[in-house]
Amino acid sequence: MDINLVSWLELAIRWLHVITGICWIGSSFYFIWLDNSLTAPEDDKDKAEGVSGEVWAVHGGGFYHKKKYQVAPAHMPAELHWFKWEAYFTWMSGFLLLVLMYYFGANLYLIDSAKYALQPAQAAAIGLMFIGGSLLFYNLLCESRVGRHNLLFCAVWFAALTLAAYFLNQIFTGRGMYIHIGSMIGTVMAANVFLTIIPNQRKVVDALLAGEAPDPRLGKMAKQRSLHNNYMTLPVLLIMTSNHYPVMFGNPYNWLLLAGMAASGLLVRHFFNQKHKGKEDYFYPLAAGALFLIVVMAAMPQTVAPKADGASVQVSDAEARAIIRANCVACHSDMPTHDVVTSAPQGVMFDKMSEILKFSDRIKARAVDSDTMPPPSEPAMSATDREKLGAWIKAQEK
Numbered sequence: 591m592d593i594n595l596v597s598w599l600e601l602a603i604r605w606l607h608v609i610t611g612i613c614w615i616g617s618s619f620y621f622i623w624l625d626n627s628l629t630a631p632e633d634d635k636d637k638a639e640g641v642s643g644e645v646w647a648v649h650g651g652g653f654y655h656k657k658k659y660q661v662a663p664a665h666m667p668a669e670l671h672w673f674k675w676e677a678y679f680t681w682m683s684g685f686l687l688l689v690l691m692y693y694f695g696a697n698l699y700l701i702d703s704a705k706y707a708l709q710p711a712q713a714a715a716i717g718l719m720f721i722g723g724s725l726l727f728y729n730l731l732c733e734s735r736v737g738r739h740n741l742l743f744c745a746v747w748f749a750a751l752t753l754a755a756y757f758l759n760q761i762f763t764g765r766g767m768y769i770h771i772g773s774m775i776g777t778v779m780a781a782n783v784f785l786t787i788i789p790n791q792r793k794v795v796d797a798l799l800a801g802e803a804p805d806p807r808l809g810k811m812a813k814q815r816s817l818h819n820n821y822m823t824l825p826v827l828l829i830m831t832s833n834h835y836p837v838m839f840g841n842p843y844n845w846l847l848l849a850g851m852a853a854s855g856l857l858v859r860h861f862f863n864q865k866h867k868g869k870e871d872y873f874y875p876l877a878a879g880a881l882f883l884i885v886v887m888a889a890m891p892q893t894v895a896p897k898a899d900g901a902s903v904q905v906s907d908a909e910a911r912a913i914i915r916a917n918c919v920a921c922h923s924d925m926p927t928h929d930v931v932t933s934a935p936q937g938v939m940f941d942k943m944s945e946i947l948k949f950s951d952r953i954k955a956r957a958v959d960s961d962t963m964p965p966p967s968e969p970a971m972s973a974t975d976r977e978k979l980g981a982w983i984k985a986q987e988k
Contacts, residue, residue, distance in 0.1 A: 597933055600690055607683035611830075614676035615823055621673075622820045625813070626866035628658055639664060661806045666798045674788050681780035688773055692717070692766060698930045700766040702966035708761075716761060717770050720754060724774035725781055732815070740814075744821070748853070751775070755845035763966050764839035765832075768848060772829030775822050782815035820863070824855030840960030841889050850885040854878040903981040907943065910982040914940050914953070917964050917971045950983045958983065 628643025636644065642660040646653065692700045696710035700717070708716070727750060736743050751771060758767040790808040797804040828851055832838050838847050854877075861874035921931040922940045940946050946953070956963035957971060958980035964971055 596690075600687070603683050603686050603690065607680060607687060610676050610679040610683060614680045615827075617673045617676060618816070618820050618823060622817065622863060623866050624656060625658070626863055631657070661809055662794050662798055662804045666795065670795070672788070672791075674783055677780050677783040681776060684773065684776055688717075688769065689714075692769055695930055698928075698965050700762055702761075702763045702766075704966055704970075706761055713762070713766075717766075717773075720758060720770055721774050721777050724751075724754065725777055728778045729781075729785075737814075740817070743818075744856075748849075748856075751852075752845065752849045755848055759845045764841070764844040764962065767845065768829050768832050768839050771848065772826050775826050775829075779819045779822055779826070782819055786815045787812040821856055821859055824859050825852035828852060828855060836956050836960045836962040837889055840956070840962035843888065847885050847889055850881055850888070854881040854885070857881070903978060905978045905982040905985070907982075910979060911943060911946065913971075913975045913979055914946060917957070917968075917975070918953075920968075947986060950986060954980065954983050 624645060627645045629645065631637055631641045631644045633641075636657065640660050640663070641657045644655065644657045646655055648654070693710065693714040696708075696713045700713050701708050701710070728747065731737055731743065731747060731750075736746055751774065754774065755767060755771050758770055761767075762770065790812040793808050794804040829848070832848075838844060838851070841847055857874045857878035861871070861878070864871055864874070918940050920926060920928045922934050922938050924934065924939055924941055926932065926934060938945075938949050938952065940949070940953075953963075958976055961970070961976075
């Protein structure tokens with residue numbers, strides 16, 4: 591029995607990435623909610639011990655009473671829970687997926703020879719330079735005067751990522767650009783945990799064990815990085831799912847659409863953070879909805895092939911099948927002949943007419959409404975063939 595080890599390895603790593611990502615996001619959202627929901631302690635003893643806030647909660651049939659110290663408790667508790675491995679394993683599994691899919695499969699997913707005829711090693715080096723450079727820039731920004739003002743920091747960091755998306759789009763495929771922006775943000779988020787949040791918390795613990803007063807600046811710095819991570823979560827989730835939507839990454843202005851969608855997510859996240867503080871300003875979700883509609887309207891007019899009405903262009907089943915066989919079946923077949931693809935992507939095959947009809951909506955999205963298929967590394971499908979394919983698909987809908 592033949593086993594496609596690469597596909598199973600990719601599945602295992604992706605599954606790990608999803609599991610650990612859920613754990614990391616869940617803990618991040620929970621602790622930001624917790625911090626925003628704190629109220630001043632009522633007990634004078636708690637105030638004297640340095641408790642800055644408390645919150646009561648009920649879940650699963652039980653009541654919970656949580657307290658937060660302004661800096662740290664007077665003595666180390668016997669057992670202290672740390673939240674770090676979710677972040678580390680999310681980043682490691684994500685990086686492995688990046689290497690496996692986009693660097694080893696650079697000719698299929700990353701390189702667009704119409705933009706730059708890169709070798710896989712060159713493309714990987716450029717991607718890694720952007721990832722490393724983003725981390726360096728972010729840390730310098732945090733340590734600068736800009737880092738002292740959250741709103742200003744957000745504006746500069748958002749502008750820098752948008753600019754990076756624009757330049758990466760001049761080099762890579764749209765899908766490759768998206769995944770690298772996601773990798774840049776995800777690397778910064780994991781580095782915040784590894785380089786700042788956990789080390790600062792360890793310094794506080796070490797000070798308590800030594801009988802010294804912890805430096806309050808350590809907690810403030812860790813809290814700021816945690817808040818940054820909270821706001822960056824939704825854009826990363828958007829990018830993680832974007833490879834299913836060529837209407838975004840296949841659009842000529844894909845970098846701008848990404849910025850608009852990410853901004854709408856930031857507005858939604860800010861609304862909930864404010865809401866947990868007792869400030870329900872519905873301007874933010876309304877603005878997010880309006881921005882989303884603008885992105886949709888901006889994306890809609892973009893089509894690669896002329897909109898054939900199915901009447902002026904008559905295309906037979908045999909002709910449509912020949913176009914698909916010439917451009918798609920090397921990958922989308924029960925026996926792929928492509929030198930990189932070993933099994934039909936997502937199980938989509940076009941060997942039979944029934945299969946072509948079943949997936950005609952996907953064909954239209956990838957090969958008619960956008961030019962994301964065939965991949966940019968392959969010989970391009972002519973505009974005439976895309977128009978014929980669009981006319982044939984529209985005729986099948988009648």
